[in-house]
Amino acid sequence: THLPDMQGKRIVITAGPTQEAIDPVRYMSNKSSGKMGYAIASAAAKAGADVVLISGPVSLQTPVNVTRVDVVSAQDMHKAALVEANTADIFIACAAVADYRPESVAQNKIKKTSDELTLTFVKNPDILKDVAALPTAPFTVGFAAESQNVEEYARKKLAAKKLNMIAANDITAEGLGFNSDNNALHVFWPEGDKQLPAASKRELAAALIGLIATHYNENN
Ligand code: PMT
Numbered sequence: 234t235h236l237p238d239m240q241g242k243r244i245v246i247t248a249g250p251t252q253e254a255i256d257p258v259r260y261m262s263n264k265s266s267g268k269m270g271y272a273i274a275s276a277a278a279k280a281g282a283d284v285v286l287i288s289g290p291v292s293l294q295t296p297v298n299v300t301r302v303d304v305v306s307a308q309d310m311h312k313a314a315l316v317e318a319n320t321a322d323i324f325i326a327c328a329a330v331a332d333y334r335p336e337s338v339a340q341n342k343i344k345k346t347s348d349e350l351t352l353t354f355v356k357n358p359d360i361l362k363d364v365a366a367l368p369t370a371p372f373t374v375g376f377a378a379e380s381q382n383v384e385e386y387a388r389k390k391l392a393a394k395k396l397n398m399i400a401a402n403d404i405t406a407e408g409l410g411f412n413s414d415n416n417a418l419h420v421f422w423p424e425g426d427k428q429l430p431a432a433s434k435r436e437l438a439a440a441l442i443g444l445i446a447t448h449y450n451e452n453n
Contacts, residue, residue: 270325
């Protein structure tokens with residue numbers, strides 16, 4: 234795929250899962266591998282952009298010419314993203330951020346003493362929403378992982394979080410989405426949409442960077 238020229242543009246990307254500590258040896262997380270976000274970082278760097286990749290815990294190599302910032306929890310990712318987004322032209326939120334975290338982290342390993350264990354979770358900050366609400370917000374692109382009513386929910390997120398663009402993936406599709414090498418995206422912006430049919434995450438990342446460049450240039 235032909236990549237646009239993004240020299241001089243600063244692009245910040247979040248990728249991977251977050252881990253939310255329960256006790257010193259346990260956490261809650263999800264199945265994001267980071268592959269989609271890393272492919273986007275790689276495509277953006279190949280297009281000539283200055284790329285910062287804020288990454289949850291994954292086992293992937295840092296793409297060439299990409300600055301990587303490692304984080305663990307949603308709160309860490311939130312902090313790093315707000316710092317980096319201040320000087321970004323484009324922000325792409327591909328991370329699968331935990332919506333909730335345990336209310337408190339047990340100081341010691343939780344013992345197997347009772348038949349039931351109840352944990353209370355509290356809401357994590359919404360990184361994407363807070364970046365889009367910055368006074369000098371970058372061109373902001375969200376992802377939406379949906380299992381039903383993909384278009385309706387994606388358009389709702391686009392409007393509610395005041396995003397410039399959102400890339401929806403249907404996570405129920407066999408062999409696509411979380412932790413696979415392939416994906417399919419349906420990208421929405423206020424005045425239109427485009428389907429990017431099933432392909433490798435590398436190809437989709439290049440197509441997405443192309444779409445972002447077109448709409449970024451229209452807005453700026
Ligand atoms: O990592 P892979 O294995 O390659 O899989 C890729 C992927 C399926 C994880 C990716 O394509 C994807 O869909 N990422 C977003 C997953 C997600 O958490 O979606 P969501 O609908 O819950 O969140 C909507 C948007 O808000 C996302 O851009 C998310 O990064 C962002 N968000 C969500 C919660 C939160 N607290 N902060 C956020 O910034």
